[in-house]
Amino acid sequence: MAPARVPAPVIVSVDGVSKRFVIRKDNSLKERIVTLGRVGKKHREEFWALRDVSIEIEAGKTIGLIGHNGSGKSTLLKVIGGILDPTSGTVARRGRIAALLELGAGFHPDLTGRENVFLNASVLGLSRTETEDRFDDIVDFSGIGDFIDTQVKFYSSGMYVRLAFAVAVHTDPDLLLVDEVLAVGDEAFQRKCMDKIKEFQSEGRTIVLVSHSLGSVAELCDRAVLLNRGEVVFDGNAPDAVAAFRDILEDRRVDDAERTHDDAALAGHVLAASAYPTGGVDGDPVNPGDDVTISVTVSHDTGLAEWICAIQIDTPTGQAVYGTTTKRLGVSMPPLHGSRTVEFTLREAMFGAGKYFVNVSLMDFAGRHLHDAPQACSFNVPYYQLAVGTVHAVPEFQDLGATT
């Protein structure tokens, strides 16, 4: 919860919202009548996509909704957007809203690009005159050019998405709901999406973002809400939410292993890990050029003939910067029974300034993960005045004078 400074106005207030889905297996009139009454109960299954969710979203903030598949993120977004009605609880909001749940929703394949721009803009809440004012901007942004008067069924999928995105970002919303839109398109397009979202942020618009890309959540969001099985399990700053989410993913992996009685997976453990400059102790800063020692203790209760130990180094936003495994190093490990400590040494590591997390995995020889220890340990690289980024190099500069 944010401390009580000058409170920004609340733009969305979700209060005790629950959403129940009833899954019916009988869908025709005949089946309904046949299975009427008590028998009918057997043909329906209930499940709660959201349970008693309460969130307040302040104006100008960017909120990320994260959680695994089926945790209720998209349902919550649709409830906020008014697309689904909650089973109980209320949602209140103010201002113009644009929901980008799917780019080009409402494009009609038989109409031309121009006609679809007007239709789609109207769907997103623009009046005809507003659309006319922005029409040239929209076409420019999309880069469609002369194809604007062609039926959209002849568009390539890239043109289709570009035009749809161009319309969506020109609708001038106060509240923007984004669901996985960032996952489509090529890299240049994704970059364009990101830039536009950052522009919206700087203009003080409110954005609610659903994403599986933890990196982009950590990069973009002021706050993240973690959902698990329809309940809010964490609500706070984005890096903490991402860390909590990783714990849930690990719990689920263990659950899966238990359900499938995968004893090999349950028996393997990463017991401890530490990272420090070679010759130093845990907690010492790692200077560029130092050797880094990563010491890992693993165990297996029932015995493992062949195994692999893997490490991966991440930035706090989840960006992977380094990784290696015993298999890559060509090391054949003797059978693991009980616990064993191994050590990786990274010679003359040149990390840029910042904090780094080490993820450790114990795998069998097929590459199946027996135990993952996300963010098992961490180290810091001191601040370097001359450069930023994850790679260290000493910069030099020369002015070669005017070119003729």
Place this chain on the structure above:
Amino acid sequence: MVRVGGPAPGFSGTISSFVEIFRQREMLGLLVRRDLKARYKDSALGFVWTLVRPITQLVIYYVVLGNFLGAARGIPDFAVYIFTGLVAYGLFSEIVVGATASIVGNGGLIKKIYLPREIFPLASVGSSLFNFMIQLVILIAATIAVGHFPWTIELLFAIPSLLILVLYGTAFGFLLSAANVYLRDIGYLVEVIILIMFWASPVVYSWQIVRDQIPTAWMLEVYTNNPVTLAVLGFQRAFWTSGHDIVEYPSELLLRQGVAIFVGLILLVAFQRVFARLQGNFAQEL
């Protein structure tokens, strides 16, 4: 702060629904245009196709019923008579059938974006009205061709008749389009009912024949007070002037139409409420 989702209770809900629909009238216009444009895109004859069906029906009924079976006896300008009924009934059936399919047909949009969902059945009403206007022009041209241009005071019957068709069409459009989301059988059921209703209205035969055949007074009342029958009769009085002195109409047609309009308004409000209640789950049922 505006509350989102869930029907507002009582009569205020009706008013706020209609206000919201009114605010989206531009969107409605675009959807109507989309329906019309997309339907005959890439066909060489385009809008001519909207006329092919009623004219084919006209020819079949005229030849088979009128001449072979002798239904034309006692009905002068039988072709104009049938076409008047066909145009009127065509409007009603197109509204109901189109509206019933509208929510399911626009599922892609409904699942992704919030709009007052009433817009979709209403867009079907709009495109049906457009087709109706084209047919009406043909009808008037036909009356001129046979030399009986309907320039009488009775022409005013067209107004309440049209109102009845649109009111009932829209009201049932709301109800059936929402029901069709939950039970896809509704779409097929509607087609059958539309067929029955066609033969239960005096489109290709005269009301007089029914009066002479039906034994009991109350059954005749039931038959006559069917709003679609009232509208068809109204259209015939308005546009088919050839038989005004020969063919009999039920008494107090205007009063009956007035009652039908009043009931239609109540149904429209009631079915819109049903629609509003059901629409909350559209996105998940589609």
